[in-house]
Amino acid sequence: MSTATPSLSPIVIQNAHVLAMDDTRHEWPVADIVIQDGIIAALGPGAAAPWLARAARVIDGRGLLAMPGLVNAHFHSPGNFMKGCLEGMPLELFMLYEVPPLAGDSAKGGLAAQADRFTYVRTLLGAVEMLRRGITTVHDDAYHVPIVTHTGLDAMLQAYADAGIRATVAIDQPNIVEYDKYPFLRDLLPPGERAHMDAAPLQSEAELLAAYHHLITHWHGAAGGRLRAAVSCSAPQRVTPSYFRALSALSKQHDLPFNIHILETRLQRVLGQEVFGESLVKYVHRLGLLDERMMVIHAIWVDDEDIALLAASGCTVAHNPVCNLRLGSGIMPWRKLSDAGVPLCLGTDEMNTDDTTNLWAVTKLAGMVHSLADADCRRWPQAEEVLHAAIRGGARAIRRHADLGQLQPGFRADLVLLDLDTHAFTPLNDLRRQLVFCEDGSSVRYTIVDGRVVFEDGRIAGIDEKALRAEARALHAAFQAVAARQSGDAERLAPYYRAMLERAQAVALR
Numbered sequence: 001m002s003t004a005t006p007s008l009s010p011i012v013i014q015n016a017h018v019l020a021m022d023d024t025r026h027e028w029p030v031a032d033i034v035i036q037d038g039i040i041a042a043l044g045p046g047a048a049a050p051w052l053a054r055a056a057r058v059i060d061g062r063g064l065l066a067m068p069g070l071v072n073a074h075f076h077s078p079g080n081f082m083k084g085c086l087e088g089m090p091l092e093l094f095m096l097y098e099v100p101p102l103a104g105d106s107a108k109g110g111l112a113a114q115a116d117r118f119t120y121v122r123t124l125l126g127a128v129e130m131l132r133r134g135i136t137t138v139h140d141d142a143y144h145v146p147i148v149t150h151t152g153l154d155a156m157l158q159a160y161a162d163a164g165i166r167a168t169v170a171i172d173q174p175n176i177v178e179y180d181k182y183p184f185l186r187d188l189l190p191p192g193e194r195a196h197m198d199a200a201p202l203q204s205e206a207e208l209l210a211a212y213h214h215l216i217t218h219w220h221g222a223a224g225g226r227l228r229a230a231v232s233c234s235a236p237q238r239v240t241p242s243y244f245r246a247l248s249a250l251s252k253q254h255d256l257p258f259n260i261h262i263l264e265t266r267l268q269r270v271l272g273q274e275v276f277g278e279s280l281v282k283y284v285h286r287l288g289l290l291d292e293r294m295m296v297i298h299a300i301w302v303d304d305e306d307i308a309l310l311a312a313s314g315c316t317v318a319h320n321p322v323c324n325l326r327l328g329s330g331i332m333p334w335r336k337l338s339d340a341g342v343p344l345c346l347g348t349d350e351m352n353t354d355d356t357t358n359l360w361a362v363t364k365l366a367g368m369v370h371s372l373a374d375a376d377c378r379r380w381p382q383a384e385e386v387l388h389a390a391i392r393g394g395a396r397a398i399r400r401h402a403d404l405g406q407l408q409p410g411f412r413a414d415l416v417l418l419d420l421d422t423h424a425f426t427p428l429n430d431l432r433r434q435l436v437f438c439e440d441g442s443s444v445r446y447t448i449v450d451g452r453v454v455f456e457d458g459r460i461a462g463i464d465e466k467a468l469r470a471e472a473r474a475l476h477a478a479f480q481a482v483a484a485r486q487s488g489d490a491e492r493l494a495p496y497y498r499a500m501l502e503r504a505q506a507v508a509l510r
Helices: 049-054 091-096 112-132 150-162 191-199 203-217 241-254 264-275 280-286 304-312 321-326 336-340 360-365 383-397 431-437 467-505
Strands: 011-019 027-036 041-042 056-062 064-068 069-075 135-143 167-170 227-229 258-262 295-297 318-321 344-346 415-419 444-448 451-455
Touching: 041 049, 064 383, 069 295, 069 318, 069 344, 069 360, 069 383, 091 467, 112 135, 112 150, 112 444, 112 451, 112 467, 135 150, 135 383, 135 444, 150 167, 150 203, 150 227, 167 191, 167 203, 191 467, 203 227, 203 241, 241 258, 258 280, 264 280, 280 304, 280 467, 304 336, 318 383, 321 360, 336 344, 344 360, 344 383, 360 383, 360 431, 383 431
Parallel strands: 011 056, 011 064, 069 135, 135 167, 167 227, 258 295, 295 318, 318 344
Antiparallel strands: 011 027, 027 041, 064 415, 415 444, 444 451
């Protein structure tokens, strides 16, 4: 798709405190930013002077901090209506409610007639929440219950287009029957439950690749280049090797990010031992698919050999500390991964495991939780590297590090302006530490994406947020009917999953 945009008169930000987040750590107490055609055209003290006469708009930056927008590098928008739905529980139990394995036609719950509108509103609601907090880019690993449809993809991508956010979107859809994704489960389930799982909707490799063809041909590069496609296998144990290879080929052909959840839980470590005869990292490496386009998500239960393979591949690892604690999955080995040279990024995961889209909270927790895993405080993440992960690490994960994540001429103009006259920065001792440990998103006054002001004066441009929230509440009633039916299935299956977890817990790791 064409990424051309009409030439626009420049936007000038004058006299802001500027944190560039570039390699030279530029920080100016007073500087200007000039934005032309969605790109930073000039930057630095006095840079605005030659542009003022023809500026379409001048923003007074006095008392404001200008910095690159945050990148939510791992997110599942289909969870947007599920904030606060569930208590914490292990992932394998949690997914019974989140992605119900027996989900059938949503018409049974009254959603079929409005499924695409439901998807649109749900996606838009999350995008608006992120823009308000200064998140300019989201990497959405979107699952579909029970199947992916072309119109559902269109509804999701149109919501991101209308919101004004930058979004990279994948189709997270397994093609393996439920009980084969886990160790021991096939034998633990009664024949009747296995039969129900066998009958659950499952799309073929051809159908899923057709959905990717639609995503790429209709949306990759749309909205002036703000929207892009990614690929996802969900996790290596959830897809056939044939489909896995086909996705890798798509990733290479179009230079797309490849999302893959690996070793999120202890049970997945056991799965590798009991079913694959090796860790899931080693399995992906043996298939020849572990490469620099991959964003490995979670990577909690990795060993030193896994980390060496991740580092050699050039992949990025997405850290989701709030989700990891919410589900009791564990603490990712930040320092080991970082010391090995593995680039890190940060994500909120989804609104039923983080319960918000607040990447500032994720950033703060990432700066603190690793103190529980390492007695040597010299190895704890420092504020600057956490901030780097929240911005430049995310840009790298979506393969946009050449033009996103820094304020410098030639980069896309994705930036935020924060009010320095707030409690988070009063008094101001260390800007980077206070961004990581004090800011919660409430200081954001402007969010600019691709050179367009999409949030200011407490409002999202072009969106009636009150009407959006009202429609979300109305649609949620139909969603609750579906959720109640699926919850019944989950409660019936849960004892077998608990037995699986108990059996896995008794397996010694090696």
